[in-house]
Amino acid sequence: MKREKLVQHINEKKSLLCVGLDSDIQKIPTHxxxxxxxxxxxxxxxxxxxxxxxxxxxxxxxxxxxxxSKGWDSLKRTxxxxxxxxxxxxxxxxxxxxxxxxxYAKTFFKTLNFDAVTVSPYMGEDSVSPxxxxxxxxxxxxxxxxxxxxxDFQNQTLKSGTKLYEEVLIKSQTYSDSDRLMYxxxxxxxxxxxxxxxLVPNAFFLVPGIGAQGGNLTEVIENGKTKEHGxxxxxxxxxxxxxxxxxxxxxxxxxxxxxxxxxxPYFT
Amino acid sequence: MKREKLVQHINEKKSLLCVGLDSDIQKIPTHxxxxxxxxxxxxxxxxxxxxxxxxxxxxxxxxxxxxxSKGWDSLKRTxxxxxxxxxxxxxxxxxxxxxxxxxYAKTFFKTLNFDAVTVSPYMGEDSVSPxxxxxxxxxxxxxxxxxxxxxDFQNQTLKSGTKLYEEVLIKSQTYSDSDRLMYxxxxxxxxxxxxxxxLVPNAFFLVPGIGAQGGNLTEVIENGKTKEHGxxxxxxxxxxxxxxxxxxxxxxxxxxxxxxxxxxPYFT
Numbered sequence: 001m002k003r004e005k006l007v008q009h010i011n012e013k014k015s016l017l018c019v020g021l022d023s024d025i026q027k028i029p030t031h032x033x034x035x036x037x038x039x040x041x042x043x044x045x046x047x048x049x050x051x052x053x054x055x056x057x058x059x060x061x062x063x064x065x066x067x068x069s070k071g072w073d074s075l076k077r078t079x080x081x082x083x084x085x086x087x088x089x090x091x092x093x094x095x096x097x098x099x100x101x102x103x104y105a106k107t108f109f110k111t112l113n114f115d116a117v118t119v120s121p122y123m124g125e126d127s128v129s130p131x132x133x134x135x136x137x138x139x140x141x142x143x144x145x146x147x148x149x150x151x152d153f154q155n156q157t158l159k160s161g162t163k164l165y166e167e168v169l170i171k172s173q174t175y176s177d178s179d180r181l182m183y184x185x186x187x188x189x190x191x192x193x194x195x196x197x198x199l200v201p202n203a204f205f206l207v208p209g210i211g212a213q214g215g216n217l218t219e220v221i222e223n224g225k226t227k228e229h230g231x232x233x234x235x236x237x238x239x240x241x242x243x244x245x246x247x248x249x250x251x252x253x254x255x256x257x258x259x260x261x262x263x264x265p266y267f268t
Numbered sequence: 269m270k271r272e273k274l275v276q277h278i279n280e281k282k283s284l285l286c287v288g289l290d291s292d293i294q295k296i297p298t299h300x301x302x303x304x305x306x307x308x309x310x311x312x313x314x315x316x317x318x319x320x321x322x323x324x325x326x327x328x329x330x331x332x333x334x335x336x337s338k339g340w341d342s343l344k345r346t347x348x349x350x351x352x353x354x355x356x357x358x359x360x361x362x363x364x365x366x367x368x369x370x371x372y373a374k375t376f377f378k379t380l381n382f383d384a385v386t387v388s389p390y391m392g393e394d395s396v397s398p399x400x401x402x403x404x405x406x407x408x409x410x411x412x413x414x415x416x417x418x419x420d421f422q423n424q425t426l427k428s429g430t431k432l433y434e435e436v437l438i439k440s441q442t443y444s445d446s447d448r449l450m451y452x453x454x455x456x457x458x459x460x461x462x463x464x465x466x467l468v469p470n471a472f473f474l475v476p477g478i479g480a481q482g483g484n485l486t487e488v489i490e491n492g493k494t495k496e497h498g499x500x501x502x503x504x505x506x507x508x509x510x511x512x513x514x515x516x517x518x519x520x521x522x523x524x525x526x527x528x529x530x531x532x533p534y535f536t
Contacts, residue, residue, distance in 0.1 A: 100330040
């Protein structure tokens with residue numbers, strides 16, 4: 001997807017919402033287990049009920065992979081079902097080099113038609129650039145993640161005075177086609193988002209960590225928003241597991257709507 | 269696999285060889301394409317011809333994933349076919365948190381019965397510990413990889429004076445069950461291997477980068493070997509794609525044998 005299209009969809013829907021499809025066979029409503037592909041059936045109902053609110057969907061690949069080859073079939077059906085004008089993110093956190101990275105890119109961008117893949121920066125440029133070689137496709141690089149372990153390495157200060165996650169932002173901006181780089185920035189670091197925004201004024205951030213993890217939606221928007229909006233704010237469990245009734249789709253919609261209502265004031 | 273078993277197999281075979289199964293449908297001998305599962309057929313022949321020489325096999329998950337659900341079937345068949353006394357490494361370079369990491373661990377350790385998974389350290393302890401929770405299973409943490417991009421972040425010096433990859437070694441050794449941590453250390457950094465060994469005197473290193481990438485086998489062994497040997501030295505393409513003839517298995521064996529002969533002097 002081209003940047004202009006993404007920005008246009010955000011403006012049309014007045015939403016920054018990314019719905020995380022962490023679809024777990026052990027957590028979906030039990031009546032779905034009668035279907036041939038319960039995970040796809042679950043995703044289908046979530047998508048049907050939230051597609052006018054969501055800017056992006058983000059299947060978490062671990063959940064599909066854990067079901068073996070069947071899981072890959074559910075994933076493919078899901079991606080094919082998501083409407084074309086919604087940004088499709090493979091949350092895979094891959095990171096490998098050369099030919100291997102090219103294969104991962106081919107899998108997610110061609111076989112599965114995702115618009116973006118999350119990638120770990122640890123192995124450096126030659127683990128990122130093979131993904132950026134695909135036109136109109138995006139890399140979402142882990143920068144400052146929302147989990148406690150983000151303090152172990154990402155938040156360490158380098159000799160130069162910059163933090164490791166800042167170095168990731170700065171250095172990756174020098175890679176070819178870095179205009180198709182986005183960054184994972186956790187909502188659990190609201191005060192840092194403003195500094196991060198200064199380092200990469202135009203990049204989109206994928207922001208996990210609102211809700212259960214303690215991040216505050218309003219703070220994230222006020223500290224991170226750009227003219228083009230520049231934010232995709234993720235909610236997974238808070239939306240998709242808000243009910244285990246037969247009408248769980250309606251509840252998912254209600255929860256998604258609550259978030260979008262909080263986003264609306266920033267579109268005036 | 270327990271550490272004692274791994275060490276015992278190394279002593280019995282007088283080998284440190286890990287054979288990388290980067291099995292690519294576009295590179296395997298074309299006569300295999302007539303089989304129902306060409307990738308498994310290829311792996312089977314490689315395994316048949318090298319199993320008395322190899323301590324470990326390391327399927328590179330990208331190659332299987334790129335074939336969708338069929339690839340996962342080939343991977344499962346391959347892992348099931350590898351004899352029990354050979355160490356099975358999923359080269360997946362995963363790195364995610366909590367429940368997601370647990371699912372990846374379940375996939376590779378339970379559904380697929382691997383002994384070890386390669387993991388990226390960027391997200392910190394809570395992305396590593398869910399893998400270490402599985403008894404007799406191993407995490408192979410990326411430390412100082414063999415690719416040029418290893419200079420981007422891994423080799424950066426922190427304010428404390430340690431390099432990032434050294435910090436990864438030091439900090440990860442404080443994690444629970446760190447006796448089941450191994451580290452990826454590239455053969456392309458022969459002079460650093462000696463220092464790395466001082467930081468983690470007992471840990472096994474998985475060493476990529478000999479052969480095509482320029483790493484030297486003898487230097488790696490002399491700088492990195494411990495009493496328990498402590499090294500798994502990987503070769504992928506140099507072995508598995510040494511011939512595209514019908515008898516490619518014999519050629520693969522020849523290449524594997526060449527490496528094992530170079531390792532032998534260190535077992536006297």
